[in-house]
Amino acid sequence: MTRSWTLPMLLVGCGALVATMLVVRGLPGVAVPLLVVFVLLAGLHSPLAFPRSIGAEEAQDRSAVDGRPVVYWRAGCKYCLRLRIRLGRNARRMYWVDIWHDPAGAAVVRAANGGDETVPTVVAAGQPHVNLDPEWVRAQLSS
Template sequence: MTRRWRISAVAAVAGLLVAGGELVTGSPGSAALLLAVFLLLAVVTSPLVFPRTVATGGDRPVIYWRPGCPYCLRLRTVLGPRAARFQWVDIWQDSEAAAIVRGIADGNETVPTVVIDGQGFVNPDPRWVKEKLQTA
């Protein structure tokens, strides 16, 4: 569980340290701005921006992801509100999902891995996924 939040925690702590340094030098406006930027980074890299799904199943397309993955974040951003039409499974939280990804990605835990109609795609172009979702 802590591994999922590590990047976000580092960003938040770094923000506090940098903002504290700015406060010491007498720049409260700069400190507030830097703290806001670092806290935004902490939220964006956290599991909070992804739909929460643990188990696989059902007939919706599945996206396997993990926190801190920039490619997963890019896919999530491109899909926008349509992301909720997918089943998002965190491979760090679901060992069965990690095994499925390894089976698709030649033994690697490469994410995002998208499964549509039973066929797996490793790190597909986000625009392609969006198109595929519209035709499905």
């Protein structure tokens, strides 16, 4: 669990340090917006920006019932973030598995990618796909 929060906490810590230095130098008007930017970046790179993760087995079971794709992701991955943002509200219609919290999910990703933990890996109709165009994923949701 701590791995997924390392980058966000680092961003907040660096932002606080830089903001403190700017306030000490007499530039609070610059420090506050800069700190807000760092906090927003931390939020985007945290697990909070993604729908609630479930276990790989549960996601596979649910997907088998209703046909929705399963997305294997990890916090801090810019491609996962891009997919999440581009999907918008449609992202909540998919099952998300954080491979840093679920060893079974990490094993599925390694099996699909020749031993690599390349994310986002989307499993649609039982077939794994890696680093997809978000429009293709959105089309899978509508079919």
